Amino acid sequence: MSIFNFFGKQRTAPAARERLQVLLAHERVSAGSDLISLLREEILAVIAKHVQVDSERVRVTMDRDEHMSILEIDVEIPLGASVRAA
């Protein structure tokens, strides 16, 4: 399955707003390092720097099994919300 399908199938129709989805998967050998938790706040900060983000429209979920941690960030971007270059 192409990644477009994966994201596309969840597409809300009609697109009355824009949407940013971020998926992070860390495939680990040992259970030790928790890279995903380290990256989470900083990636949210990078997004907030460029997009007007309403905290109520940001969904953050984390999943973890023996060898993989997954972080999913789903941001609804209201139409007309400005995208700041820097």
Next chain:
Amino acid sequence: MSIFNFFGKQRTAPAARERLQVLLAHERVSAGSDLISLLREEILAVIAKHVQVDSERVRVTMDRDEHMSILEIDVEIPLGASVRAA
């Protein structure tokens, strides 16, 4: 299909190294804003801050159709590479 399956199926066996995959999908209403290109460099910088990254082991691909832009970052993390907290 759960997201674990999506990432899991590409799992390299046996895991002789760790792997970080980042997927960003921006579902747009208009073709205008190029949020993914804006976020790309800063997310790579956040990753490099926390993980010893060898530029030859980082694959960055971008795809774009009429209403969606997708960025995929695939980082191979050599075993024993340090994960820095800050």
